[in-house]
Structure formats: C-alpha cells, structure tokens
Amino acid sequence: MCAAQDLDLYEVLGASPSDSVQQLRHRYQQLALQYHPDRLGGGSSETESAVRKFLEVDAAWKILGDQNSRRLYDLQRRAQELKQDRPVDSTVSLEDMTWDGGEGVFSHTCRCGGQFSISEEEVDEEVQRTRQDEEEERGVLVCCDTCSLSVLVSWSSGWTAQVLK
CATH class of the missing domain: 1.10.287.110 (DnaJ domain)
Structure with a gap:
C-alpha cells in the first residue's frame, strides 16, 4: 500500500x-x-x-x-491476523451468513456482539485457488472484528457457484 x-x-x-x-x-x-x-x-x-x-x-x-x-x-x-495461529471456535456455513450486496460481504454475528465478515472477493479467490477439488468442501478461517474468536466459514463447491455466478 x-x-x-x-x-x-x-x-x-x-x-x-x-x-x-x-x-x-x-x-x-x-x-x-x-x-x-x-x-x-x-x-x-x-x-x-x-x-x-x-x-x-x-x-x-x-x-x-x-x-x-x-x-x-x-x-x-x-488477513494478516488470520496467518497467526488461532483456535477455531466453530464452523459456520456460508449459506447461514447474512449477505450484504451493497458492501459485497457475508457476515455472521459473534457471541461477543462483533462480526465475522468475509468478502465476496475473498470467497472467489479461495474458490479459484481450490478449483481442482470440485467435490471437496471448502473453508476460510475468519476472525471476529472485536474479540479473539475465529470461525471456519465453509461452503460446498455447488453452493459457491450459485452465489458467485
């Protein structure tokens, strides 16, 4: 930057x-x-x-x-914070997250009141990176914006195609 x-x-x-x-x-x-x-x-x-x-x-x-x-x-x-080792609190399906089309972000409320957020671009990048494993479930570690908890946001290849296309 x-x-x-x-x-x-x-x-x-x-x-x-x-x-x-x-x-x-x-x-x-x-x-x-x-x-x-x-x-x-x-x-x-x-x-x-x-x-x-x-x-x-x-x-x-x-x-x-x-x-x-x-x-x-x-x-x-x-993303830099995610490179650090953090325990995963739970797994959240991308389809269970709230979509904000204006911001282009999926979000899920943390138990502390903060938000776990992942952008459409981040999902798309992960899809491109793992495209060779069509049937495999995919996921990204996402940290809460206010506390130290993190969740694994997962999705299946079929569902991702529905969202991003």
Missing part, C-alpha cells in the same frame, strides 16, 4: 479500528499540527525525525480517511 505498510496505521494515528472517520480526522489533525515541517526549525536530526513522523501520519490518514481504501486496509489487516 505505502511505505507505512509494516506499521499498523491505526497505531500511527493513536486510534483504533472501531473509531469513526471523524475521530480519525481529529487524531490526524492533532498529529499533523504537532509534526508538520512548517512548524519546525532547521535541519536538525530532531526535525528530520518529526518530518518522518509527519509523513507516516499523512500516509495513514490518506488510507484510513477514505472509506474504500480503509475497507481494503482492514481486509488486509484481518
């Missing part, structure tokens, strides 16, 4: 994924004022450090301030 790819963009802004756009904007404005190059003096190493921090803050805001790029970032962030 950007040079700040290895950083958690929410941490850069001192925010959390549950913060609203207005809250993120407020954090960005505070940090931009604090680290803006025009507010700092000459070329000391402290100034260079502040400029680097300003660039990180600016890059984080450019991604998190836009609804589409924030959604993509959150999906990539969640």
Whole structure:
C-alpha cells in the first residue's frame, strides 16, 4: 500500500479500528499540527525525525480517511491476523451468513456482539485457488472484528457457484 505498510496505521494515528472517520480526522489533525515541517526549525536530526513522523501520519490518514481504501486496509489487516495461529471456535456455513450486496460481504454475528465478515472477493479467490477439488468442501478461517474468536466459514463447491455466478 505505502511505505507505512509494516506499521499498523491505526497505531500511527493513536486510534483504533472501531473509531469513526471523524475521530480519525481529529487524531490526524492533532498529529499533523504537532509534526508538520512548517512548524519546525532547521535541519536538525530532531526535525528530520518529526518530518518522518509527519509523513507516516499523512500516509495513514490518506488510507484510513477514505472509506474504500480503509475497507481494503482492514481486509488486509484481518488477513494478516488470520496467518497467526488461532483456535477455531466453530464452523459456520456460508449459506447461514447474512449477505450484504451493497458492501459485497457475508457476515455472521459473534457471541461477543462483533462480526465475522468475509468478502465476496475473498470467497472467489479461495474458490479459484481450490478449483481442482470440485467435490471437496471448502473453508476460510475468519476472525471476529472485536474479540479473539475465529470461525471456519465453509461452503460446498455447488453452493459457491450459485452465489458467485
């Protein structure tokens, strides 16, 4: 995405994924004022450090301030989290999840009140990846957006074809 790819963009802004756009904007404005190059003096190493921090803050805001790029970032962030070993709480069938056509996302409510969400693109990618096993049941590990629980979202090849075509 950007040079700040290895950083958690929410941490850069001192925010959390549950913060609203207005809250993120407020954090960005505070940090931009604090680290803006025009507010700092000459070329000391402290100034260079502040400029680097300003660039990180600016890059984080450019991604998190836009609804589409924030959604993509959150999906990539969640995918990275999924690479970590987590216990699977249960298995949920894709057909038992709620479809949001506007967002292109399947979701299921977690017992904590959060959501397990998987995009149509993620399902489609997994279908393409496992296409050689036509009869095999497929699945993806999905984490809750508010707690540490994860579920295995599964579907059969026939049902996937009905949804995605």
